Amino acid sequence: MTEQVIYINGEFVKKEDAKVSVYDHGFLYGDGVFEGIRSYNGNVFRLEEHLERLYDSAKSVMLEIPHTVEEMTNIVVQTLRENKFKDAYIRLIVSRGVGNLGLDPYSCSHPSVIVIAEELSLFPKSMYETGIEIVSVATRRSRSDVLSPKVKSLNYMNNILVKLEANLAGVSEALMLNDQGYVAEGSADNIFIVRKNKIVTPPGYVGALEGITRNAIIDVAAKKGYEIQEGVFTRHDVYVADEVFLTGTAVEVISVIKVDGRVIGEGKPGSVTTDLLESFRELVQNDGVKVYADHLNVV
Numbered sequence: 001m002t003e004q005v006i007y008i009n010g011e012f013v014k015k016e017d018a019k020v021s022v023y024d025h026g027f028l029y030g031d032g033v034f035e036g037i038r039s040y041n042g043n044v045f046r047l048e049e050h051l052e053r054l055y056d057s058a059k060s061v062m063l064e065i066p067h068t069v070e071e072m073t074n075i076v077v078q079t080l081r082e083n084k085f086k087d088a089y090i091r092l093i094v095s096r097g098v099g100n101l102g103l104d105p106y107s108c109s110h111p112s113v114i115v116i117a118e119e120l121s122l123f124p125k126s127m128y129e130t131g132i133e134i135v136s137v138a139t140r141r142s143r144s145d146v147l148s149p150k151v152k153s154l155n156y157m158n159n160i161l162v163k164l165e166a167n168l169a170g171v172s173e174a175l176m177l178n179d180q181g182y183v184a185e186g187s188a189d190n191i192f193i194v195r196k197n198k199i200v201t202p203p204g205y206v207g208a209l210e211g212i213t214r215n216a217i218i219d220v221a222a223k224k225g226y227e228i229q230e231g232v233f234t235r236h237d238v239y240v241a242d243e244v245f246l247t248g249t250a251v252e253v254i255s256v257i258k259v260d261g262r263v264i265g266e267g268k269p270g271s272v273t274t275d276l277l278e279s280f281r282e283l284v285q286n287d288g289v290k291v292y293a294d295h296l297n298v299v
């Protein structure tokens with residue numbers, strides 16, 4: 001087994017040496033952007049889309065990533081190669097970089113670029129077989145005109161507060177509403193409801209991150225002939241849905257069988273959710289940037 005290495009600003013270092021300065025504004029202020037990406041069987045799933053979201057987030061907060069998209073693709077690929085990983089979770093971070101203690105980002109001369117790849121520890125199979133319980137929480141999604149949920153920034157306090165509430169309620173994930181009470185998303189996943197064979201997920205403007213898995217599921221479901229659309233809905237619609245599921249890079253597609261004490265459908269993963277999970281798992285095996293293909297021009 002090779003020792004895990006982490007990419008930091010142009011070099012690969014051992015995990016114990018992978019350190020950033022306490023003056024990095026990513027640490028001091030959560031000033032930066034990130035992506036959580038996954039590689040399946042040596043294929044990085046939808047890397048292009050992840051990088052597009054990363055560069056969009058960076059542009060929105062005026063953070064200039066010191067690499068082209070092509071260079072960044074190569075850095076991610078190279079990180080997997082160095083570690084000889086095929087199935088991995090990849091965390092790509094670009095922070096404002098080292099500056100002084102003040103808030104002003106102009107004191108930071110150079111962004112920090114970090115790629116961590118870890119061999120994937122899968123969620124337990126039983127979770128997919130039984131489904132999970134979630135609760136809605138008091139913490140609301142930050143408004144789109146405050147800190148836009150579309151920006152995947154290092155400032156995840158909103159999501160962390162939601163996760164804390166879920167933990168306190170003894171469940172692993174929560175339902176986050178926006179400031180008007182409409183359903184937005186989970187702490188780190190998107191939500192879908194199924195009612196009478198129609199699948200609905202909240203649009204970005206309600207406060208949902210436009211998840212890469214979410215978009216893949218919309219494509220997959222449409223191709224399979226399901227009626228699927230974006231729509232605004234409330235907790236009531238969730239309670240009376242036939243099926244509810246969450247999507248995200250880490251969790252893929254997971255059935256929700258209880259929300260705020262209300263049993264969803266028959267209280268077990270439904271046929272639409274199961275079908276979409278299976279189709280998604282087929283898709284990811286071959287779809288994506290091939291890490292070990294010889295033609296790749298890796299720097």
Ligand code: PMP
Pocket residue numbers: 036159185186187188189190208209210211212213214247248249250
């Ligand atoms: N919403 C939030 C707040 C998230 O952090 C994530 C995880 N990136 C998602 C949704 C799911 O997005 P994706 O499918 O791109 O992982």
